[in-house]
Amino acid sequence: MKVKKLLAAALTGAMIFSLAACGSSSGGNSSKKTSKGTNGKNVGISMPTKSLERWNRDGSYLQKQFKDKGYGVSLTYSDNKIDQQVKDIEGLIADKVDLLVVAAIDGESLSQVLADAKDANIPVISYDRLIMNTDAISYYVSFDNYKVGTLQGEFIKDKLDLDNAAGPFNIEFTAGDPADNNAKFFFNGAMDVLKPYIKSGKLVVPSGQTEFDQVATAQWDTSKAMSRFQNILGSYYSDGKQLDAAVCSNDSTALGVTQAIASDYAGKNSILITGQDGDEANLKNIVDGKQTMTVYKAVANEAVATLDLGVKLLSGEKPDEGLIKDSGWSFDCSYDTKSYDNGKGVVPSYLLVPTVVTKENIQKELVDTKYYTMDDKGYPHPAN
Numbered sequence: 001m002k003v004k005k006l007l008a009a010a011l012t013g014a015m016i017f018s019l020a021a022c023g024s025s026s027g028g029n030s031s032k033k034t035s036k037g038t039n040g041k042n043v044g045i046s047m048p049t050k051s052l053e054r055w056n057r058d059g060s061y062l063q064k065q066f067k068d069k070g071y072g073v074s075l076t077y078s079d080n081k082i083d084q085q086v087k088d089i090e091g092l093i094a095d096k097v098d099l100l101v102v103a104a105i106d107g108e109s110l111s112q113v114l115a116d117a118k119d120a121n122i123p124v125i126s127y128d129r130l131i132m133n134t135d136a137i138s139y140y141v142s143f144d145n146y147k148v149g150t151l152q153g154e155f156i157k158d159k160l161d162l163d164n165a166a167g168p169f170n171i172e173f174t175a176g177d178p179a180d181n182n183a184k185f186f187f188n189g190a191m192d193v194l195k196p197y198i199k200s201g202k203l204v205v206p207s208g209q210t211e212f213d214q215v216a217t218a219q220w221d222t223s224k225a226m227s228r229f230q231n232i233l234g235s236y237y238s239d240g241k242q243l244d245a246a247v248c249s250n251d252s253t254a255l256g257v258t259q260a261i262a263s264d265y266a267g268k269n270s271i272l273i274t275g276q277d278g279d280e281a282n283l284k285n286i287v288d289g290k291q292t293m294t295v296y297k298a299v300a301n302e303a304v305a306t307l308d309l310g311v312k313l314l315s316g317e318k319p320d321e322g323l324i325k326d327s328g329w330s331f332d333c334s335y336d337t338k339s340y341d342n343g344k345g346v347v348p349s350y351l352l353v354p355t356v357v358t359k360e361n362i363q364k365e366l367v368d369t370k371y372y373t374m375d376d377k378g379y380p381h382p383a384n
């Protein structure tokens with residue numbers, strides 16, 4: 001019995017290892033195991049999922065940046081499954097990558113596997129999402145997440161002219177995944193702008209759902225956001241009450257909310273709907289007037305910052321603010337040593353700057369900058 005169990009465990013272990021080593025996680029979309037690049041080094045990139053659009057762009061931009069500099073690259077996607085991501089990272093460590101770039105599915109679940117990376121002397125960059133409770137990560141590269149939320153809040157404040165209009169206006173909130181450290185930053189950023197108007201009664205939240213835990217969306221899932229919003233519309237708006245604004249932390253949730261409004265909202269007014277990322281379907285909705293704005297984050301630049309930071313780390317340096325000037329980036333970035341405490345200490349962070357995109361400035365912000373191309377119907381598509 002004991003022998004059988006051991007054999008089974010060894011077999012499973014071998015299977016897991018070979019799966020992870022090939023990078024073919026259950027997401028099934030990961031690249032094959034790569035050997036060292038022409039410069040003798042290999043970078044392991046662990047992305048959460050292909051099902052949320054932006055990570056496809058991040059993965060391919062990061063892969064290209066590092067490959068162009070002669071690094072071998074192993075890129076894994078973990079199908080939004082926490083255990084899978086742990087296995088994928090174990091595989092990358094077993095592959096002896098020289099650097100790990102990780103966008104966590106659940107910020108709290110990687111402490112053990114990253115302790116293994118630390119033991120193997122592999123530097124880790126926490127990419128976009130802060131990884132919590134570990135001293136194994138050296139740096140954090142992201143956008144100013146709180147600012148993303150304040151841009152959404154300010155947008156609503158300006159469009160409803162909250163300081164002058166009589167109101168009151170009805171508003172609802174949809175936030176992101178509680179397992180993603182970013183989600184609260186986005187929500188708090190928007191709430192901090194809008195809370196005074198809720199307090200004064202200029203904004204009313206008919207559902208009463210104003211706390212993060214009440215409005216969060218597990219895994220940033222579109223259909224979960226849709227069902228929750230259908231319930232809200234059914235419970236609080238079926239008497240003909242007008243909804244004026246829906247603050248959604250990102251585009252995958254905004255898509256669900258927009259679908260719920262299309263199917264379950266009786267009113268005919270146009271509703272202000274925020275988002276984040278510039279996903280294709282959402283940009284189409286913005287052009288068609290079904291979503292009002294998105295906060296765009298140029299992930300191509302996030303990949304450039306990650307590359308330049310990674311190169312320094314691999315040459316044994318301890319970069320600081322000077323990296324920004326030395327690299328001569330064409331985009332703005334700040335070095336922050338205060339905002340991101342992961343429970344084991346403050347993680348030095350390079351934070352890029354997000355931009356508001358609306359129907360009016362899509363051409364200027366997304367197409368003229370060459371991040372997207374415009375098709376002949378006037379809809380933008382990612383350029384790469």
Ligand code: BGC
Nearest residue numbers: 052128129180182220250277
């Ligand atoms: C990212 C957002 C994204 C969300 C869902 C967050 O961590 O910062 O850009 O919309 O995850 O993928």
